[in-house]
Structure formats: structure tokens, C-alpha cells
Amino acid sequence: MRLFSWLKAKHLTDIKPKCRICYCSTTTFPAVSQHKIPSQNIHITRKELSKLLHQRPPKSQLKQIHAQILTQALSSTAAFVNSLIHCYLHIMEFTSARLLFFHYPLPSPPILIWNLIIRTYCKLQNSSESFSLFRLLLNLDPLIRVHPDEYTFTFIVTSCAHQRSIVHGKIVHGLVVKNGLESNLYVGNSLINMYAVFKITDDAYKVFDKMTERDVFSWTSLVCGYANNGEMDQACEIFYKMPQRNDVSWAVIISGFAGNGRYMEVLVCLNEMFCAVEDKVRPNEAVLVCALSACANLGALEQGNWIHAYIMRNDILCSSNISTALIDMYAKCGRIDCARLIFNRIPRPDVHNFTSMISGLSYHGLGEDSLTVFNMMLDKKVNPNEVTIIGVLNACSHSGLVEEGSSIFYNMETLWGLKPQIEHYGCYVDLLGRAGYLEKALEVVKSMQIKPDIVIWRALLSACRIHRNIFLGNSIIDFIKQLNSAGPSGSEVLLSNLYASLGNWEKVSEVRKAMGQRKTQSDIGCSWIEVNGVVHEFRVADKLHPQILEVLDKLNELWIVLS
DNA sequence: AGAATAGTAC
Numbered sequence: 001m002r003l004f005s006w007l008k009a010k011h012l013t014d015i016k017p018k019c020r021i022c023y024c025s026t027t028t029f030p031a032v033s034q035h036k037i038p039s040q041n042i043h044i045t046r047k048e049l050s051k052l053l054h055q056r057p058p059k060s061q062l063k064q065i066h067a068q069i070l071t072q073a074l075s076s077t078a079a080f081v082n083s084l085i086h087c088y089l090h091i092m093e094f095t096s097a098r099l100l101f102f103h104y105p106l107p108s109p110p111i112l113i114w115n116l117i118i119r120t121y122c123k124l125q126n127s128s129e130s131f132s133l134f135r136l137l138l139n140l141d142p143l144i145r146v147h148p149d150e151y152t153f154t155f156i157v158t159s160c161a162h163q164r165s166i167v168h169g170k171i172v173h174g175l176v177v178k179n180g181l182e183s184n185l186y187v188g189n190s191l192i193n194m195y196a197v198f199k200i201t202d203d204a205y206k207v208f209d210k211m212t213e214r215d216v217f218s219w220t221s222l223v224c225g226y227a228n229n230g231e232m233d234q235a236c237e238i239f240y241k242m243p244q245r246n247d248v249s250w251a252v253i254i255s256g257f258a259g260n261g262r263y264m265e266v267l268v269c270l271n272e273m274f275c276a277v278e279d280k281v282r283p284n285e286a287v288l289v290c291a292l293s294a295c296a297n298l299g300a301l302e303q304g305n306w307i308h309a310y311i312m313r314n315d316i317l318c319s320s321n322i323s324t325a326l327i328d329m330y331a332k333c334g335r336i337d338c339a340r341l342i343f344n345r346i347p348r349p350d351v352h353n354f355t356s357m358i359s360g361l362s363y364h365g366l367g368e369d370s371l372t373v374f375n376m377m378l379d380k381k382v383n384p385n386e387v388t389i390i391g392v393l394n395a396c397s398h399s400g401l402v403e404e405g406s407s408i409f410y411n412m413e414t415l416w417g418l419k420p421q422i423e424h425y426g427c428y429v430d431l432l433g434r435a436g437y438l439e440k441a442l443e444v445v446k447s448m449q450i451k452p453d454i455v456i457w458r459a460l461l462s463a464c465r466i467h468r469n470i471f472l473g474n475s476i477i478d479f480i481k482q483l484n485s486a487g488p489s490g491s492e493v494l495l496s497n498l499y500a501s502l503g504n505w506e507k508v509s510e511v512r513k514a515m516g517q518r519k520t521q522s523d524i525g526c527s528w529i530e531v532n533g534v535v536h537e538f539r540v541a542d543k544l545h546p547q548i549l550e551v552l553d554k555l556n557e558l559w560i561v562l563s
Numbered sequence: 564a565g566a567a568t569a570g571t572a573c
């Protein structure tokens with residue numbers, strides 16, 4: 001910092017050139033002579049320049065230093081070019097970095113510089129530029145050839161993990177083996193991670209197995225692979241075999257349970273984490289978010305409350321993720337008042353905070369309030385995302401706000417650039433159907449550019465049931481039956497409910513029978529409720545709960561009162 | 564110069 005104030009003292013900040021390099025009017029590069037360098041009377045020594053570059057200066061200062069390098073004819077000194085590229089990449093200024101890179105003083109940039117530029121593109125995640133550069137590197141003229149090293153492969157493998165398909169990954173893995181780098185710790189770890197991302201656990205394990213040296217990254221990535229692929233038993237096995245676990249390892253196993261809908265185990269695991277003194281870990285943000293989400297899905301208010309208290313007690317920063325998860329937890333556990341309290345305390349709520357508040361209000365049937373929050377969000381110039389719109393449409397659906405919902409659905413693309421996805425169609429069809437606009441709903445389904453899925457048909461069918469539309473219901477049943485052959489779904493329950501509401505008991509038993517034959521344990525619906533901090537689970541025709549007889553008695557009692 | 568984790572909807 002002091003060096004820059006010194007620069008200012010020398011009026012360097014007053015330089016206002018125009019071109020990319022020195023801001024003069026010429027754009028030719030790198031011929032220094034063509035640039036009219038301003039402030040030529042100022043001279044900074046080489047040592048000072050390299051010291052300045054070493055500090056990774058912000059863009060404005062960097063341009064001035066670059067201008068100095070050009071005036072002093074240092075632009076073909078590799079050390080300076082390297083530093084400049086490094087600095088430009090640091091601030092993600094690709095245009096300048098590429099210019100320097102592609103006009104590198106002969107013969108060609110050293111591997112370090114290749115790695116730096118590939119690494120920066122790798123960080124962009126959705127860019128394939130790192131591959132283009134890697135390809136260029138492999139095809140260099142033999143006279144100026146530089147060879148990829150373990151760094152290059154670490155970045156390239158990581159880039160492969162960001163791609164949509166494993167194709168590149170497989171090829172790169174081949175090159176890794178060819179270059180004898182498979183057992184390198186970093187390369188190996190990034191390979192495990194890549195296979196974990198693509199849920200190819202066998203290959204992740206093979207890499208893990210072949211590694212001569214492993215660290216907590218290798219183990220955690222492998223656990224992550226199994227968890228991503230739903231193989232929680234294997235994930236646990238590896239997890240407990242780990243020589244040491246850190247907070248991320250715990251986050252991986254806990255998020256694995258959460259991602260696979262095994263919310264009870266999330267809480268069990270959290271408890272275990274608190275007991276695991278040997279790991280010397282405390283739950284990090286990811287763990288807390290997963291645990292809160294598990295509480296939300298279980299309706300476990302008491303545990304949720306406890307986690308909230310833990311966060312407060314330990315002065316853990318209530319980040320956007322945490323507050324979003326808290327709002328969701330309180331809303332789903334029936335405490336919309338607490339959810340509102342959390343939300344109102346956020347100084348500057350972001351999309352995620354708004355979205356969880358909007359959705360929370362929606363499933364409490366508070367459609368008007370939900371729209372109020374949505375409008376507040378628009379007033380504060382916070383743009384909604386796809387999930388926000390789903391929340392708002394659901395709010396309209398549950399409160400019969402057809403006009404408001406329609407206007408949001410039809411304008412989402414023009415107003416916020418959000419193209420309606422199948423989920424949005426699902427919500428909208430549900431909105432129309434519930435409100436009794438069955439014909440209109442069917443019209444929307446027919447006009448859809450995306451192929452309607454089971455959710456859409458189910459929403460329509462559900463509407464037919466509510467409004468007892470036998471004719472439309474029957475025609476939809478045929479579609480549902482066809483789709484059903486593709487995979488299991490809850491639509492059969494709806495189908496049987498529809499037949500039931502039409503009084504067609506013969507058909508009801510037929511559907512139920514077919515369901516009974518195919519159903520496996522995991523398909524059976526399940527309900528939870530938390531009473532005094534204990535979560536009770538109920539399944540269809542449950543006989544396992546210790547107090548099932550009392551529960552059934554109470555149900556009968558209620559049944560009599562209600563009818 | 565390097566590798567691992569998280570929320571909101573359906």
C-alpha cells in the first residue's frame with residue numbers, strides 16, 4: 001500500500017492513456033516503439049516494478065505499471081511478462097493476459113505460465129477454454145515444446161469434473177497414466193473427485209486404491225462419490241475407516257444422508273460429530289445447513305430450535321445460507337411466526353432469503369402475504385430466480401389467486417428473463433386446476449413446448465378429482481398409464497383416489513392390487529411428527545408404532561366428531 | 564500454482 005501512495009506522489013495516477021496496453025491510441029502489440037507512453041520522465045527501477053507486481057495490484061495500478069514496463073523496454077523480459085500475466089489473471093482480466101501470453105517472447109511460455117492460465121479458466125467452471133489451451137499445449141511445435149506437469153493435470157482433471165460428460169475426463173485420465181502421474185497425491189485426488197462428481201464410484205475407488213500416498217482429501221472425495229451415488233453404506237464404511245476426519249469429511253457424510261432423504265441419520269450423525277472429540281471438529285456452515293434442512297423435512301422443531309440456539313450461543317455468523325435454512329426450518333415446522341422473525345432481522349435479504357420466506361408463507365396458505373413479500377423483493381430490486389417463481393405460483397395456487405399467478409407466469413420471461421421450466425408449468429396447471437379452470441389447464445398442457453411429465457398429468461388429475469370431472473379424468477388416466485410403465489410414481493394413488501371419488505370401487509381395488517404387487521419397502525409413503533423432541537414415523541397400515549392402538553383410538557374419536 | 568462440503572421448489 002505504501003508503495004502505491006508513493007506512486008501517487010509521483011503523479012502516476014494522472015496517466016490517462018487509451019489503448020489496452022498503455023492506453024495510447026495505437027492497438028498494435030507488442031511493438032513498444034509504436035506506443036506513445038505518457039509520463040516518460042518518471043522512472044521506476046526494475047526492482048521497484050517487480051516488487052509492485054508481486055503485490056497483485058488492482059486494475060488501475062496494474063495498467064500504469066504495465067505502461068512503465070513498456071516505456072522501459074522491458075516487455076520482452078520473461079520475468080516481467082510472467083508477473084504481468086500472473087497479475088492480469090489474478091483480476092480475471094483475460095484479454096490482457098491472453099495478449100501477453102500469445103505474444104510471449106520466444107520460444108514459448110514456460111509450463112508455469114500455461115498452468116496459471118489453465119488454472120484461471122478452470123476456476124470459471126463453465127468454460128471449456130482450459131481444454132483449448134491444453135490441446136494447444138499438447139500440439140506445440142517440437143522445437144518449442146513444453147510438457148504438462150502434475151499441476152497442469154490437476155487443473156485439467158478439475159476442469160473435466162465441471163463438464164457435463166465424462167468423455168474428456170476419460171481421455172485426460174489416460175494421459176495422466178501415460179505421464180506416470182496417477183499416483184501423485186494432487187492429481188489422484190482430483191481424479192477421485194472427478195469420478196465422484198460423475199458418480200462412477202468403481203473408478204473413484206480404483207484411483208484411490210492405486211495411490212501410494214493419501215490424505216484427508218482423498219478419503220473425503222471417495223466418501224463423497226459414494227454419497228453422490230446413493231451408496232450410503234459404502235460411504236459410511238469408508239468414512240469410519242478414515243484415519244482422520246475434518247469438518248468437510250463430516251459435512252460430506254451428513255450432506256450425503258440429507259441428499260438421499262435420510263434425515264433421521266443426518267441428526268444421528270450430527271450428534272455423533274459432537275461426540276467425536278478425537279476429530280477435534282465443530283460443525284461448519286454446510287453441516288448446520290444440512291442439519292436444519294433435515295429438521296425442516298422431519299418437522300423436528302425441537303432439534304431445529306436447538307441448532308438455532310447453538311448458532312447463537314457460539315456466535316456463528318448468520319450467513320445467507322444459514323438464515324435461509326432457518327426460515328425454511330421454522331416454516332416447515334409450523335412456526336411461520338419464527339420464520340418471519342428471522343427474515344425481518346436480515347438487514348439486506350438476498351434472493352435465497354426471499355425465496356424461502358415466500359415458499360414458507362405459501363405452504364401456510366398465506367398467499368396474500370407471500371405476494372406482499374414478493375413485491376417487497378421487487379421493490380428492493382432483488383431479482384427472482386426460478387425457485388422464487390415456483391414459490392409464488394404455489395402461493396397463488398393455494399390461495400386461489402388465479403389472476404396474479406397467471407400474470408407472473410406469462411411475464412416471467414420478459415420481466416426477469418426466466419424461461420418457464422416444466423416445474424413452472426406444473427405449478428401453473430395446478431393453479432388453474434385447483435381453481436376449477438380445467439379446460440384452460442388442459443389447453444396450457446397441450447400448448448406446452450416441453451413434453452408434459454408425470455407431475456403435470458398428476459396435477460391435472462388431482463384437479464379432476466377435486467372438481468369431479470369424470471370425462472377429463474378418464475382421458476388423462478390413459479396417458480398416466482402409459483407413463484407409469486416407465487417407472488414408479490405416486491400417480492397410482494391419485495388414480496385410485498380418482499376412481500374412489502367417482503365411486504368406481506371395482507377399479508379402485510384393481511389399481512390397489514397392482515400397486516401391492518409391485519411396491520417395495522422404499523416406495524411406501526411415510527409420515528413423521530415430532531412430539532416432545534421425539535420424531536415418530538408412520539407408514540401405510542402401520543402396526544409397528546408402540547402406541548399404534550392409542551393412535552387409532554384417537555383417530556376414531558376424531559372421525560366421529562368430524563362426521 | 565494444486566484437490567473435498569451446503570440452502571430455497573417439485
